[in-house]
Amino acid sequence: MTVEKTGLKAAAAIGTLAIALAACGGGGKGGSSDEGTPQKGGTLKIAGSSVPDHIDPASAYSTVNQGFSRNWALTLFTNKASNNFNETIPNYPDAAAELPTKENGGISADGKTYTIKLRDGLKWNTNPVRPVTAADFVRGLKRTCNPASPAGAPYYTDLITGMADFCKGYGKVDAKSAKAMGDYQESHDISGYVAKDDKTLVVTLKQPAGDFLNIIGMSFASAAPKEYDNYVPDSPEFRQHTVSDGPYQMTSYSDKKFILERNANWDAASDKLRKAYVDRIEVDLGQDSPDQVQQQLEQGTADLAWDQPVPTSAIPRLAQAKDKRFSLQDNPGVNPYIVFNTLSPNNKGALGKKEVRQAIEYAIDKVAIAKNYGGINVAQPVRSAVAPGNVGYDANYNPYPTNNDSGDPAKCKQMLSAAGYANGLTLKFPYRTNSNHPRNAQSIQANLQACGITVQMSPDTNGNFYGTTLVTPADAKAGKWDIAAPGWGPDWYGNNGRSGLQPLFDGRMYGPNSPDYGGYNNDQVNKLIDQANQAQTQADAQTAWAQVNKLVMDDAAIVPLITQKYSTYTSARIHNTLFLPAFQTYDYSLVWLAKK
Template sequence: MAREVIKVTAGLAGLAVGLTACGGGESASGADGPPRDGGTLRIVGSSDVEHLDTASVASVGAYGLSRTYARTLFGTRASNDFAETVPVQADVAARIPTRENGDIGKDGRTYTIRLRKGVQWNTSPVRPVTAHDFVRGFERLCNPAAPSSGKGYYISTLKGMDGFCRGFGDVDAKDAAAIARYQRDHEAEGVRAKDDATLVFRLRRPASDFLNLLSLPFTAAAPQEYDRYVPDGPEFRQHTLSDGPYQISEYKPGVSFLLTRNPAWRREGDPLRERHVDRIQITFGQDSAETVQQQLEQGTADLAWDQPVPTAAVSRLRGDPRFAIRDTPSNTPYLVFNTRSPNNGGALGRREVRQALEYAVDRSALIKIVGGPSVAQPLHTVIPPGNIGYAASNRYATPGESGDPAKCRELLGKAGHAKLTLKFPYRTNSVHKLIAQSIGQNLAACGVKTELTPDTGGSFYSSTIAVPAKAREGKWDIAAPGWTPDWYGNNGRSIIQPLFDGRTYGPNSTNYGGYDNIQVNGLIDGALTAPDPSRAAGYWQAADQKIMEDAAIVPLLDRAHTIFRSSRVRGAVFVPTAAGYDYTRLWLAD
């Protein structure tokens, strides 16, 4: 998954400056000349989004898609200079709140957000987006049908959100009316509409990253019409509304999206987006990255949806202005252990077994699979370089990054689990099959058998590893998801909290393996209550060390994103948290 920040401290700004992208394709609207309106942007790829409802979006693809039709109070600017994508910008909010302008209380616990004028829903008749719509968006975070994977951010930050969410969990997840009634009859003290144009947030404690949290797609405004549908259900997905430059005019689940211009959108009311193409056609069902690349080079498609450039093409495309390697400091992919699995006598619930398996993986082979050292570097920590709290460490070092099967076998024997059989589902798009096969071979060298099963329905996250019941039933033992931070800069909690806070484990949680350590939970709390980002960084670093000691995951690669565009695409500027170009800024040459 993917995504980051407010005013950056000098130290954090330094992190960002060192991460400018490399490769070709440094185009932006200005460099390509004046934009030309019209035409259809054709995007092709493998799998549908796991969640379309902004309350529960959880993938980089969904982040990029939601940017076109769902707006938040704050956001970030697309740019091919990584540092420019870091600071938080006003979106639907009229301005950035500060203590100086009176919008942040003296104690740092009250934020007043005033909405800009001219932001409208594409309803009939058109009507303005109000503060009440944003309150509804926050209330939907904890809905029982498709709860947000990011709800922990807000439960730990906003007053009353914890109790509001606990009560919401008792509501019938299949009853749209009951869900709407709960939202109508209950409120969280921490988020209220003072009037149609003013929101007031009350925090449990000061949070230096609060504006980042208000920039995430989970917190997008939600119109009153959404109360008619079960969140993210099939009916909801056919009735999305838009306050952005595009609207979803046609959605065929698992097949395609068609986005067209939203007639209610006004350029002067949107500081972060533009609108040039008439239509955006997204087509799924193409699992072969090579076939997608061929279409892009031949000009029969314009962008890849969920396929980076095939590894074999990377060296050939160097110097091609259509090709670029963009920075997305991330833990992508990583190997996660299902600590709740009953398989193998509950072996993966034992730290000694997981520690043994840390020695199995040949990272040098994985780097070759994804395109070589210009695309990826070996990763041995939970927090990747370029993110707050990172400190270089390698607790389970192996010669030449090639793995140490003898050590793995030795430690498995000492743990009393010399023979394991692990169920290993994998994604079918991009190089995920090759990665899974490589890891499977590494484990075989340790005497561990793997049962690889392809996820051909695009449900790897939503219906497999993010379902606690399937984890407890032993439907899977290991998996290789990816994680792009929800934001960059002051972003410690966008890595540690969603992936490892045991208190948030549940449906749609991104703590896929059900890891829960009271010490780590305490370090998370320490970071969240720290008086400044530099103090928080120490807590995040300590949490990283403890998680690696527990071997909750095997970090694999810090991987950049290889991206290619057809010859007619212009104005290509990158959104790191969406691992793609900003569709609203693109235009098409003749």
């Protein structure tokens, strides 16, 4: 759920980003504070809409998934939760003993080889208990390109020597056979990702990458125990047999509710980032109404929202009351946006034509979408594929201007006619049923109707939307959908050009679970992405990613809608809520509950 910092200090990158954020409105503070003495015990109750698109860390890519998995699937490196946005940007060692640098010998002089040591105290909650090893991390990375439920992130095959060849062969394995997949993993190696011994990983890259610690720190690359080879990745059977090396373990799972309980094998003394104050975490799902969830939070029958911001209707009341349990958190991304299925055969392949997509760019009233989230203090119209606060953003760039960003249906209709579609189009539009998405869909439908486009809407759960509807190439090619309104935030902040643009627009990576949902592909864009990934200074990276952004927008690959702060609310009994912007959630392992 992303600019080269090579040769620059992290602080410089953070300062640049902070300036950009200040320009776009900047920083919400947290909800509850850490006042008082932390207390252990109790059950953290979380209420929300839909089951995650994936549970398996090898394929889990939504924000809620990545934030959830850090409680039971540790990564080599991670970010620190904080209500100061800038503090969330640097990398910290997690399962690793330290951050590798050239000075400590962890990074080679040419920047292509990383030697990563594991810290002491890492253990699986298996019977008998056994340590987490470097081989477990190798297994975890291998699982990212399993044919049953692969990761949508292209970073590993792009960077790690031998990974692309390993994955190419893995893709030919029977996706329904756990044994066949396990056998392939055991009999094939990734030449650039090796367990030197039980506590040492050696990683060889094709080229230097200043953002590699962010990449290898994603949940996809978390360790995987050998037990996972017994199940088809992310299958119902897998979801009933997860294994933990973090502070919590999943003890119950269904599509309506799942439960995490304390992992007795977790070594608190060796984990510098988590506290695990609560004994139990319960996630109750199936509540699509944000108002219903908000009511539970205010009444104290739930503590946190799972996958929904504060309902728009409640924001003015909470802000006017200066309710300390309400906050607006920095979370700069393009969320939501309209994506085109460029592979759809519907309307004689109209959405595959740039001129048609450019016409639709003018149709949308972005101010109306922003109002669905609470107005200008919460959400702002965005005019390109890069939001303020991210590398490649240009405040003066506005390729499809309309009066006050409110749309121009007449210009849309004129351009559509010039493209050969004077009689309009009929588009299939699956929309998410949670949060503000139904209102967004109705607004988009009305805008397109004014342009002469008929929109056939169909409801979809959040989990199915990201887990099946948008990420199944056969469905895209069959025209089961034409437009959709997903959201995208960079997988990390700071040096994040590779995370913000490449996943959405690098057509070479299109396939199952790819976030390039509509199969967009432009050889020139792909070439510019490669150049941007190799930029050696922040200034060069900014220029390179801005070029990618402009070419993508000239192609009208997406219609960017808004960038928004993430609104949160907590129960009265919860303390120490510290935010993880890339995951749009608080760190569950740090909250504690006041006893009644």
